[in-house]
Amino acid sequence: MAKNCRDVYLIQNKNTGILFEGWWSNDICEIYLCKIDENKQVELREKIYGSIVRDTATASGFVTEGYRIVFGTWRGTRRYEITSDMQLEPAEDFQIKNDNEEFITLKQDLLVDVLIDETWCTIECKANTKFYPTATDCEEYVYLKMDNGEIVRIKYTIIDDYLVYVDGIPVEELFDGIKFAG
Known part of the structure; x- marks a missing residue:
């Protein structure tokens, strides 16, 4: 205890x-x-x-x-x-809580889901796109806001409690600006 x-x-x-x-x-x-x-x-x-x-x-x-x-x-x-x-x-x-408007920047092109007319549709985001994290379901999706105001979601997996991957690629290899407390 x-x-x-x-x-x-x-x-x-x-x-x-x-x-x-x-x-x-x-x-x-x-x-x-x-x-x-x-x-x-x-x-x-x-x-x-x-x-x-x-x-x-x-x-x-x-x-x-x-x-x-x-x-x-x-x-x-x-x-x-x-x-x-x-x-x-x-x-x-x-x-x-992203009060300081911290963002992560995409290093390479990536397919993400965007909400269009209440349906999640896949789009391609280009390298150098900025994302502002807003939420996660704590299971498989993180929700992020883009500079144009659109909300996207990216599917992820976690291995060993802390290693986060998107399509088998560590998030540190996909994004600049990833910060871990510790």
């Missing part, structure tokens, strides 16, 4: 549970959701990385804040819903 707990929440919907944060160090925090059965036995149901944004926790959900490693290391938030059987479901994509 973690070294410190900052906040603890009693969750009562169809079931009863406890939601709390466990801090391992100044920058590593995990969120635990436990179910309490009728015999007062506590069962760990979910564990995710991040911290709970203050004043967002309710019996039905909460917002997390933390970092995701995808096309660099990005800070952001994500809302989770707590199901009646004490499971966590993402209610939205991880929203990247």
